[in-house]
Amino acid sequence: MSVLVQEKPDTSVQATATPLLSVDGLKTYFKTSGGLFKAVDGVSFSVEAGKTLAIVGESGCGKSVTAMSIMRLVPEPPGETVAGSIRYAGDELIGKSRREIEDLRGAEISMIFQEPMTSLNPVARVGAQIAEGLKRHKGMTDAQARERAIEMLRLVRIPSPETRVDEFPHQMSGGMRQRVMIAIALACDPKLLIADEPTTALDVTIQAQILELLRSLQDKLKTAIILITHDLGVVAENAHRVVVMYAGRVVETAPVDAIFSDAQHPYTLGLLASVPRFDDDAERLLTIPGSVPHPAHMPAGCRFSPRCTLATSKCTAEEPPLRSVASGHEVACWLAPIEKHGS
Secondary structure, three states, X not given: XXXXXXXOOOOOOOOOOOOOEEEEEEEEEEEEOOEEEEEEEEEEEEEOOOOEEEEEOXXXXXXXXXXXXXXOOXXXXXXXXXXXXXXXXXXXXXXXXXXXXXXXEOOOEEEEOOOHHHHOOOOOOHHXXXXXXXXXXXXXXXXXXXXXXXXXXHHOOOOOHHHHOOOOHHHOOHHHHHHHHHHHHHOOOOOEEEEEOOOOOOOHHHHHHHHHHHHHHHHHHOOEEEEEEOOHHHHHHHOOEXXXXXXXXXXXXXXXXXXXXXXXXXXXXHHHHOOOOOOOOOOOOOOOOOOOOOOOOXXXXXXXXXXXXXXXXXXXXXXXXXXEEEOOEEEOOOOXXXXXXXX
């Protein structure tokens, strides 16, 4: 395997641990002129305090909609969470009022969005944008919020924070804008941080710096992180547990070491095989044939079966449930456990 999994403490599933966040049977659909889009269709997972859960999959698999559903940011209409449970610290979020969710959002649960240039307000100074949540959730005065904003800019390693606090987003580089987004998200010391492709628009060097920053802040603040990404290298270096999504469903979930050493779903295996290798034994870069099905026209049976070289008649007729194949390792595949040759 080409991706090196760094050793992390306590990656095993703790049967006695109470998850900080539990998502169970989440379904978020969109009603459009093209039909009913089942963007998230029965997704379940949990994340513990101080741990990182990675959600991976191709574009269009439902990763970002899952995050937006947790944050209650899905536009209604056309979107709607039609079923499922989202429990934070044991408290059910589905059914809470908009005001109750706004009290949680930013204070207890925060989110870093994909593109800081479109997420930040272009006509507001970055310090004011950090201060907004502090005044809303912490009751700080303008002066107190400004000092905290400078402190947060220093924490995310932006040089000269006393000066930068009064700059506009367009005066900063892409890496600095992403750091500002992190500062906004962490200003109120949330217990859960959702990072949706936080390094997509950044070059490799800045990406490494941002990820190292998130790791160090997690160690310091004990924040739980849901990391949404398509980059398996990022997953290997940062996650404790992995959820693999395909076409709105979870197809595999396991501790990070099990995903890289003993993946069981053909889709997960395809993702791993598509990771570039640079050793002497590297073969031609592999790809998964076909594309993710249209959300309004899902195939019968296993949703991955049209692209799966191992699919049987049962795979194309019956949708497989998510079932356990090892401790803490669940797979939605009729063929699992899959015997892998030459691995």
